[in-house]
Amino acid sequence: MDNSNMFTVTPMSSKLELNAGDTYEGDIIVANPANAKEDFYYKVGVSAYNVVGEEYSADFLTETERSQIVNWITIDNPNGVLQPNESVKVHYRLTVPETAPAGGQYAAFMVSSDAEARPDSDITINNVFEMASILYVKIEGDTIRAGEILGSNIPGFVAELPIVVSATLKNDGNVHESARIALEIRNVLSPGIIYPGPGETGAIEEIIMPGTTRYVTRNIDHISPLGVYEVTQTINYMGQSEALHKVVVSCPIWFMALMLITITSIAVSITKMVKKRRARRQVF
Numbered sequence: 001m002d003n004s005n006m007f008t009v010t011p012m013s014s015k016l017e018l019n020a021g022d023t024y025e026g027d028i029i030v031a032n033p034a035n036a037k038e039d040f041y042y043k044v045g046v047s048a049y050n051v052v053g054e055e056y057s058a059d060f061l062t063e064t065e066r067s068q069i070v071n072w073i074t075i076d077n078p079n080g081v082l083q084p085n086e087s088v089k090v091h092y093r094l095t096v097p098e099t100a101p102a103g104g105q106y107a108a109f110m111v112s113s114d115a116e117a118r119p120d121s122d123i124t125i126n127n128v129f130e131m132a133s134i135l136y137v138k139i140e141g142d143t144i145r146a147g148e149i150l151g152s153n154i155p156g157f158v159a160e161l162p163i164v165v166s167a168t169l170k171n172d173g174n175v176h177e178s179a180r181i182a183l184e185i186r187n188v189l190s191p192g193i194i195y196p197g198p199g200e201t202g203a204i205e206e207i208i209m210p211g212t213t214r215y216v217t218r219n220i221d222h223i224s225p226l227g228v229y230e231v232t233q234t235i236n237y238m239g240q241s242e243a244l245h246k247v248v249v250s251c252p253i254w255f256m257a258l259m260l261i262t263i264t265s266i267a268v269s270i271t272k273m274v275k276k277r278r279a280r281r282q283v284f
Contacts, residue, residue, distance in 0.1 A: 006033070006129060007030060007031060007032050007033070007036075007040050007042065007082075007111070007131070008030070008031045008033065008131075009028060009029070009030055009031075009109075009111045009131045009132070009133050010028065010029045010031075010133070011028065011133060012133060012134065013133065013134040013135070013136065013207075014026065014133070014134070014135050014136065015136045015137075015138075016094075016135070016136070016137045016138070017137075017138045017140065018094075018096050018137060018138070018139060018140070019096070019139070019140045019141075020096055020097065020098050020099065020100045020102075020139060020140075020141065021096060021097075021098045022095075022096045023093065023094065023095045023096070024093075024094040024096075025091065025092070025093050025094070026091075026092055026094070027089040027090060027091050027092070028044070028089075028090050028092070028109050028111075028133045029087055029088070029089055029090070030042050030044070030082065030087060030088055030090055030111055031082070031086070031087035031088075032082035032083065032084055032085065032086050032087070033084065033085065034084055034085035035084070036084040036085075037084075038084075039081050039082065039083050039084070040081065040082045040113065041079075041080075041081050041113055041114040041115075041117040041118050042079065042080055042081070042082060042088075042111060042112070042113065042114055043078060043079050043111070043112060043113070043114035043117070044075055044078045044079075044090050044109055044110070044111050045075075045078065045109070045110050046070050046073050046075070046092075046107050046108070046109055046110070047060040047061070047070065047107065047108050047110050048060060048061070048062060048063045048064065048067030048070055048106070048107060048108070049067065049106040049107055049108040049132075049134055049135070050062050050064060050066070050067065050106065050209075051209050051212060051214075054168070054212075054213050054214060054215040055214075055215055056209075056212075056214055058108075058132070060108055060110065060132070065101065066103070066104055066105060066106055066210065067105070067106055067107060068100070068101075068105060069094070069105035069106065069107045069135070069137055070107050072094055072095050072096060072097065072100075073092055073093070073094050073107065074092065074093050074095075075090060075091070075092045075109075076090075076091040076092070076093070077090055077091060078090070079114055079117060081117070090109070090111075092109070094137075096139065100139050101139065101141075102139050102140065102141025102142045102143050102174070103138070103139060103141075103142075103143055103144070103173075103174035103175045103210065104136070104137065104138060104139075104174060104175040104176045104209070104210050105137040105138075105139060106134070106135065106136060106137070106176075106209070107134075107135045107137075108132040108133065108134050108135065109132065109133040109135065110130055110131075110132055111130065111131050111132070111133070112129070112130040112131070136176050136207060138175050138176070143173070143174060143175045144172075144173040144174045144175070145173045145175065145177065145238065146171075146172040146173045146238075147169065147170050147171040147172055147173060147177055147208065147237065147238050148169075148170050148172075148237075148238070148240065149167070149168075149169055149170075149235050149237050149240050149242050150168040150169065150170050150213065151166075151167070151168040152165075152166070152167050152168075152233055152235055152242055152244040153165065153166045153167075153244070154231050154233060154244055154246040154248060155246075155248060156246060156247070156248060156249065157248070157249045157250075157251070158248065158249075158250050158251075159251065159252060160225065160252060161220070161221045161223070161225050161250065162219035162220050162221035163219070163220040163221075163223075163229075163231070163248055163250065164217055164218070164219055164220075165183065165217070165218050165220065165231065165233050166215060166216065166217045166218075167179070167181055167215075167216045167233065167235050168213065168214070168215050168216075169206075169208050169213070169214050169216065169235075169237055170208075170212075170213045170214075171208040171209060171210050171211065171212055171213075171214075172211070173210050173211075174210045174211070175210055176207050176208065176209050176210060177207070177208045177237070177238055178205050178206070178207055178208070178237075179205070179206050179207075179208055179216070179235060179236070179237040179238075180203055180204075180205055180235070180236040180237070181203065181204055181205075181206060181216060181218070181233065181234070181235050181236075182201070182202050182203035182204075182233070182234045182235075182236075183195060183196070183202045183203075183218060183220070183231070183232070183233055183234075184196070184202055184231070184232040184234075185220060185223065185229055185230070185231050185232075186229065186230040187227060187228070187229060187230075188227075188228040188229060188230050188247060189227065189228055194222075194223055194229070195220070195222065195223075204218070208237075223250070224250070225250055225252050226250060226251060226252060227250050228247065228248070228249050228250075229247070229248045229250065230245070230246075230247055230248075231245075231246055231247075231248050232244070232245045232246075
C-alpha cells in the first residue's frame with residue numbers, strides 16, 4: 001500500500017514526571033497531508049501500552065498495574081474531520097489520583113479513522129491504519145531504579161549487509177529508564193570515520209520498560225559490502241558505561257566464490273606445470 005498520503009500524529013511519544021494529585025494538560029497533533037485525496041474523519045482514544053518479549057512487540061490490549069493511567073485521562077475533542085493539508089490539536093487532561101502508586105505508568109493515544117462519521121462506507125487507506133502516540137509517565141515517590149547491561153555484540157565477519165550490532169539491557173525497577181547507544185565506524189584500510197557523518201551523533205536513545213529485558217539491534221548498511229571495518233558500540237545505561245570494539249570483515253559470497261575459483265585455477269595451473277616439468281625430466 002502507498003502510505004504517502006497517510007495522516008500523521010505528533011509527538012510519537014512523550015515523557016512526563018508527575019506527583020500523585022497533579023493535573024497535566026497536553027496536546028497531540030493530528031494532520032491530514034496536503035496530498036490526501038479526501039477528508040480525514042478522525043477519532044482518538046486511549047489504550048494501555050505494554051511490550052511483549054525482548055524485541056518489544058507493542059501490546060495495546062493488556063491492562064496491568066502499569067496502565068492505570070488510562071483511567072486518568074480525558075480527551076476534549078476526540079472526534080473531528082480534517083481537510084487535506086489541515087491539522088488539529090487534540091487536547092487531553094491527565095489527573096493523577098492522590099492514591100496513585102509510584103513508578104511508571106504507560107498509555108497510548110490511538111488515532112484512526114472514524115468510520116461511523118464518514119458520509120460513505122468506502123474503505124480507504126485512512127481508515128485501515130491506526131497510529132499511536134505513547135505516553136511514558138513517572139509518578140514520583142517510592143521509585144525503584146535497578147538494571148544492568150547484559151551484553152553487547154558485534155559480529156566479526158558478515159557475508160552480506162547489513163552488519164547487525166546488538167545490545168541487551170535489563171530493567172529490574174518500577175519505572176522506565178533510558179539507554180544511550182552510540183556507534184562509530186572506521187575503515188581499517190583508509191583513514192577517517194565513516195559513521196557518524198558531519199552533524200550526526202551516531203547515538204540513539206532507547207526506553208527500557210520496568211521489569212523487562214530489551215534486545216536492541218542496529219543495522220549498518222551505509223558502507224561498501226566489501227571491506228574491513230573497525231566498529232565501536234558504546235552503551236550508557238543507569239550510570240554504567242560499556243564499549244565494545246571489534247574489527248569486522250565484510251565479504252560477499254560472490255567475492256568468496258570468485259576468490260575460490262581463482263585460487264583453484266591457480267592451483268590447477270601450478271599442478272599442470274609441475275607435472276610437465278617432471279615429464280620432461282623423465283624424458284631426458
